[in-house]
Amino acid sequence: MTRTVVVGLDGSPESLAAADWAAREARLRSLPLRLVHVEEAESHHRRFLSAMDAEAREGWRRMPDDAAAGLVGRHPGLEVGVERLAGRPAEVLVEAAADAGLLVLGSHGRGALAGFLVGSVALSAVARTRCPLVLVRAGAGEGEGESGPYRDVVLGLDLGRPAGELLEFAFDAAALRGAPLRVVHGWDPPPVYGINPVALGPNPVDDLAAEKARALEAALRPWRERHPQVEVGEQAVIGRPAHHLLDAAGEASLVVVGRHVRRTPLGFHVGPVTHALMHHSPAPVAVVPYR
Template sequence: MTIESGAPVVVGVDGSAAALDAVRVATREAAYRRRSLRVVHAFHWPLAVAPLGLVPAVPADDSLRREAERVAAEAAAEAGKIDPEVPVTAVVIDGAPTPVLLDEARDAALVVLGHRGLGGFAGLLIGSVTVQVSARAECPVLVVRGEPRADGPVVVGVDGSALSTEAVAFAFEEAARRDAPLVAVHAWLDPAPVAPGDLIPMMYDLTALGEDEERVLAESVAGWAERYPEVSVRHRLVRGAAAPVLVAESASAQLVVVGAHGRGALGGLLLGSVSHALLHHAHAPLAIVRHRRTADAA
């Protein structure tokens, strides 16, 4: 396999089983892209109480640092088992996980994370680092839960928004790399107010609304279908809430792709409601796209 120069695939690790799942998927993603893999472990000293406040609790030896290096090395070794042809670099970087990974994302083709690491509370389905990095990273973020299926389509959520357009482009690229079909899903509901003072008509034509929504789906996909003629595309227009529709579609998918925010997202939210729901409930790996780094730009 010839490795192309450019942005690597980055995977965050913390010694958890979920992180090793992410390493396995990240290695395959690096192979798809012919890129190197960069294994990143964020290391920060625990804090201790001192008379003047919290200070780093520096141990008498460097055992914590050695443990961090062991975690990174173990993850790199796991990557080598999956595909020994993928070049792997393992690094330990001082800092908290979220800022370290966001900094790594600036120069990455893709960031891959487990759905929850060692810092996750048992009652939470998704770790806070995963949510924050997914919402703010400057490249697509792939969130892994367990071992993904090797078959099935790439599913992309479409709503006509700018980030949906980025998600559609990313989904076509992934479907072409994987030689997989693409299912473009657009779910719609009856008209609802999206801003204070919006007036909803007492009566509206459901047939006309359905035709409008079908146009949104067709126009969102059309240009990319021409660019990737080898990708078999199926349109799925569903009257219903997007989150449960996409969760159901994820059960038979090898990958689900959405934008970080959709048309109805509020600016103050870290993630849109659909992407947030899929982070918690999708059955397949989930790619969340805010910025798409093309092969030419990477």
């Protein structure tokens, strides 16, 4: 089956921004684009549609086709398909992207019309999808790569789990854009350093920082060799990873983080770094599942 870029479309500014971002990404990757419009079966959604006048309801039904036509006009040569599905949006979108190369969603929706990309649904999709998922805010990345060079791709890397899927995605994203890759590893000194640092030597934090920098360089070395065209900068910095990644996101074209695929007794897990980026990153955020 031909891989595609799938985008969830609900008519909100965020989902339309996601569709435009997904169209640019599909062209970079030479993949078709699928617009997936999900109609919920819940009664509140049916009441919302019935409250519209006939003209507004027809515009709502026509919205996916209008969006597709606009994307084809702005991105000549792009193959765009529209699919209308029904059900629980997060479940439908995850299933629609089962064989996709990428799933793209608006990071937030607003009001009744925005519907299925609000909060818990986007979070559910991030936690369950089997392919990389990108969350896009309205206005993010507009015109990037068309009127000027791409900004950095930023990768948040946990040295405890330097997953190949995550590194491959980030290096590929940077290579496709002709952009530098900035790799950030945030770490905290063990609590014992604050209890009796003298017992550990004159410069225990400096020694540990040097060790972290060497470990980061070693983790990246084989990927640099596979992607010699990608300019790589690396930072092993003290402090919470989310803080450093959000700081870097202000000047990034894409922020890439990983999600360890596991299920807890309370359900699928999304870590605190991903949570923070979902809610606060001004740049698109790619969440890459790995085992």
